[in-house]
Amino acid sequence: MSAAGDRPLRADARRNRARVLDAADEIFATKGVGASTEEVAKRAGVGVGTVFRHFPTKEALLEAVLVARFGRLAEEARGLVGADDAGAAFFGFLAAVVDQSASKNAFAGALAQAGVDVEAALGRAGAELWEALGVLLTRAQAAGAVRPDAQVDQVVAVLVGASRAADYAPSAVPLILDGLRPR
Amino acid sequence: MSAAGDRPLRADARRNRARVLDAADEIFATKGVGASTEEVAKRAGVGVGTVFRHFPTKEALLEAVLVARFGRLAEEARGLVGADDAGAAFFGFLAAVVDQSASKNAFAGALAQAGVDVEAALGRAGAELWEALGVLLTRAQAAGAVRPDAQVDQVVAVLVGASRAADYAPSAVPLILDGLRPR
DNA sequence: TGACATCCGGAGTCGCCGCTCCGTATCGTT
DNA sequence: AACGATACGGAGCGGCGACTCCGGATGTCA
Missing domain, CATH: 1.10.10.60 (Homeodomain-like)
Structure with missing residues (x-):
């Protein structure tokens, strides 16, 4: 590419x-x-x-939109890495993503259906987000704010799910994110 | 109708x-x-x-498929109402729904986008599922297996979100459902 | 078994949408 | 200013997919 x-x-x-x-x-x-x-x-x-x-191609357009969104998100995540309260930073970021991405799932879904390897298409943008999110996660876990067995890809999945759930009942979002907290 | x-x-x-x-x-x-x-x-x-x-209409077909699925789900839920372990019954049902409904969200989404009032279109089928799920929830809460502040519509939203998340990382599903457990 | 209502198949219609093409306009450079 | 390179607009093309229509098949009932 x-x-x-x-x-x-x-x-x-x-x-x-x-x-x-x-x-x-x-x-x-x-x-x-x-x-x-x-x-x-x-x-x-x-x-x-x-x-x-x-x-x-329309597909390329969709892809570009997704990449742009991921880029913005990654930047936001990086800005939060140095925060004092690692737990608040982590959950704050998740909430922001859910808030901003009402329809991102639909995008990824449409691309996947079109036979595009979303993972690959996102390329750098995806990797950057992934990495920044990983740092946020690790720090939050070290601070005892997130259950230690959570993996980055699970967090991403939770994010996607929470975004979707927000369309039905926004009040369910914090409830879902609670699943990431230590018991 | x-x-x-x-x-x-x-x-x-x-x-x-x-x-x-x-x-x-x-x-x-x-x-x-x-x-x-x-x-x-x-x-x-x-x-x-x-x-x-x-x-x-294609839309009508989509709608009919959804109604049929909801009907099946409601029946399954009703069968679980008399179970001994209310908590297990509740979470077992949720897991079953997630398992069976990989793509139900897409359906509801497509309908919603088409301007159909999903809530109304589902009619009896939706009401029945809702009700059975409510019973399951109440009983599980009484047994102390589910956080007492959870509402039925929140549970539904969690369900939708978990289904979606399952496409990305199935291992995240139990993590999401954990958000429903008491702290 | 005969007669009629009901239902079926699938070629055809119509409109929409992704994409192309090229004459024209705008930019950048000397 | 003037000229080549680059980009723009939007009419038009090709194809696909939802939906229709009707001659023929099939179920039903006496």
């Missing part, structure tokens, strides 16, 4: 690319991944052609 | 209806709700026309 020999984009091109990405995030989150590319284009104020030039 | 004046179906019609329902459950669970109606028809060994005669 990420070809090496691409010259810098023209200014308008870079601006449009960003607009499309934002629009896609918003539209897909709102109307679901079934929303048409044309709708994304309209929202971004560009033509369909432009969308497809930057993201050769 | 459920018109009153419909005469009994002809034998072959009833048989085909059941076949379609089974096929739909299987196909949608396997390939996702995006699977085509024709695929369902093929799986059921009937023509598309037959599918649409019994379920005038």
Whole structure:
């Protein structure tokens, strides 16, 4: 991935690319991944052609949106690594993720269904999030705020589940996260 | 819903209806709700026309599949109400649901997105499940196996979340359900 | 067994959506 | 300013999938 020999984009091109990405995030989150590319284009104020030039496939667009989200999340996690209260940092981050990601599951699901290896597609973005989350987890465990047998991938699964559950009964989220606390 | 004046179906019609329902459950669970109606028809060994005669819309078909699943679940829950160990009965049921419903969320999601009031569409089936689950919950709480502040709708949300999480890391499911135990 | 209501199959219709193509506009450089 | 390189817009194409329609088959009842 990420070809090496691409010259810098023209200014308008870079601006449009960003607009499309934002629009896609918003539209897909709102109307679901079934929303048409044309709708994304309209929202971004560009033509369909432009969308497809930057993201050769709808699938690629979905992927890019996911990667962007993961990047933002990873950054947020890294910012929390130095916090005083490791337990609060960990659970605070989880809550933030759940809050921000109402529909991320749908994305990953759609990609997986399309035969994309989500793990691989996410690449660096996924690895970074994973790593930052791991640090947060380890520190919280050391502080006695999280059960010691919890693994990073379990935490991720809990996160995904909690996001989904939030759609049905937001009050269930803290209850689910309690499953991570020591008994 | 459920018109009153419909005469009994002809034998072959009833048989085909059941076949379609089974096929739909299987196909949608396997390939996702995006699977085509024709695929369902093929799986059921009937023509598309037959599918649409019994379920005038794809959405209606989805709905019917969901209702059938809920019905089965409710029956299972009712069978557990008289169990000796209320806590085991409760958690056993939850585990069974998670196990059986890998993709039920996707269904409900698809319906919700289609503008259907899932709650209303489920009707009796939903109410019955809800009620049986409530009994199970109350009894488990009385036995001290479940935290007393948990509500039925929270349990449902946990269930949905756990089902989703199971796709990512099955080992996270017991961890999530632990959130329902008293501290 | 005959006659009729009911049901079936699946080719065909219609609309939607991902994607392409190219004439035109904008950018960047000299 | 002027010219090549780059990017844009959006009409149009191809295909797919939900849904319809009707001639023929099958169940049902006397």
